[in-house]
Amino acid sequence: MSQPAQPARRLSLGTILAFAAGGLSLSGLGIAIPISLQPYFAQALGVGLIPLAFALFWVRILDLGVDLWLAVIMDRTRTPIGRYRAWALLGAPVLMLGVYQLFMAPKGIGVSYLIVWLLVYALGSSIVTLSRNAWSANLVTRYDQRSRFYGYLGLALVIGVLIMLGTPIVSQALGKDRHLPNSVQLMGWAALVLTPIGAIVTAFLVREPITIDAAAPRFELREYWALATKPEVLRLFFSQFAVTLGPGWMANLYLFFFMAKLDFTEGPAYGLLIAYVLAGVAGAPLIGYLGGRFGKHRTLILATLCYSAGLCSIVILPLANWWLTLPIMIWCGLMGNGFDLMTSAMMADVGDQVRLEQGKERMALLFAVISLAQKLAAAGAVIISYPLLAAVGYDPVLVGHNTPAALNGLEIVFIVGPIFWVVLGGLCFLGWKLDAHKHAGIRAELEARDALLVASRALDGVA
16 A cells, blocks of 8 residues: 655665566666667568668657656556556556567568557556656655665666576577577567566555645646756756667667677677676666765766776777676676666655645656656667668678678767767766755755644644
C-alpha cells in the first residue's frame, strides 16, 4: 500500500535492490537496442541505414509529447496502491509486447513495421520509466542520500545490462549459432522474463510515499509555463540532451567501429563492452559519493571531461589489441555511468523546489522533461550519425570490404560526436546554485508545511 510522505530516513540496501528490480529489463534494453538490435535490423534483416534512421527518427518525433501528457496524468493519479506504483505495473505488459515484436521480428520487415512496434515499445518504456523516476524522487528526499541512492541504484541496474550483453558471449561459448540474430533473440527473451518479475518485486517490496498538495489540484497553464522556463529545468534539459546524445552516438556506432575499424570479432567486442559496463558497477557508488560530498553539478562536470579524455585515446591504439583497449573502456565506463545518475538526482532536488513554490506534486512532469531530452537525443544520435556514415562511404552490409577512406570516416564520426556533446553537457552546470545548503532549506520548509497540512486534516476529521 502507499504511505503518506514522512521525514527522510536512510534506505536499506535491500530496499534499493528491490526497487532496482523493476528497472533491470529497461536498463538492459537501453544498451541492447542501439548496440545489437539496430545493427541487426541493418545487416541481418537488410533494412538499411537510411530507412532505419528514418524509422527511428520519426518514432522519436511522434513520441515526443507522450511523456508530458503521461506525467500530468500520473501526478494527478490517486489509486488504492499509490500514485506511481499503479503506472509502473500498467506499463510492464505494454513494454513486453513491444520487445517481443522487435526482437523476434521476421526477415522482410519494412519501415512501417518498425515504426508501429517501436512506438508500442516507446509507450511502455515511457510509462515504466516516468513512474519509477517520480517514485524514486519521493522515496529519498535528502541531498546527500539522493546521491547515494542513485549511485547504488545505478550499480544494481548494471545487472540488467550485463544480462543483455552476456547473452552473445554465452551463446558463443556454448557453441550455438554464432550469428547476431540468435544473440538478439536471446536478449529479447531475457527482457521478457525480467520485466514482469522485476515489476512485481518492486511493487510488493517497496513503499510509495505520497506527498500532500498544498494547493488545489487545478490545471493552471501559467504554472506549467513557469516550470518549463525555470532556469534549473532548462539547464537540466539541455545537459541531459547532450550527455545522452554523446554516449548514444557511441552506442549506435559501437559494433561498426570496433569490428570494422579496430578489427575485433563479435565476442571480444562484446567483452570490451561488458568491461565498460562493469566499470559502472564501481563508478556508480563512487560518483554518488562524490556527488554528495562535493556537489552533484561539480561531479558531473568532472565526469564529462574525464570521459571525453578517455575516448580520445582510442584512436592511438593498435588494431585488435584487447588488453590495451580494456583500460580505456574501463575508464570511460567509470565516468559515463555518472551522467544520468547526477542529472536524475539534481532533477529530484528541483522537484522539491517546484513543490515548495507551486504547492503541488510535479515530480513526474519534471522527469518527463528529462525523458523528452533523452528521446530527442536518441533521435538525434540516429538521424545524424547513420547518414554521416553513409556520407563517408561506410556500408554495414560490406563486412570486411569497406574502403580505407570509409573506415577512416567511420573513425572520425565515432570519436568526434560523443566528445563534443558530452563536454557540452557538463558545461551546462557552470554556475549551478541549487547545492546542498540551498536544498536543505527547501526540505525544511516543505517538511514544516507538510506537518501543518497533516495536522490540519486531522483536526478537520475530528470536527
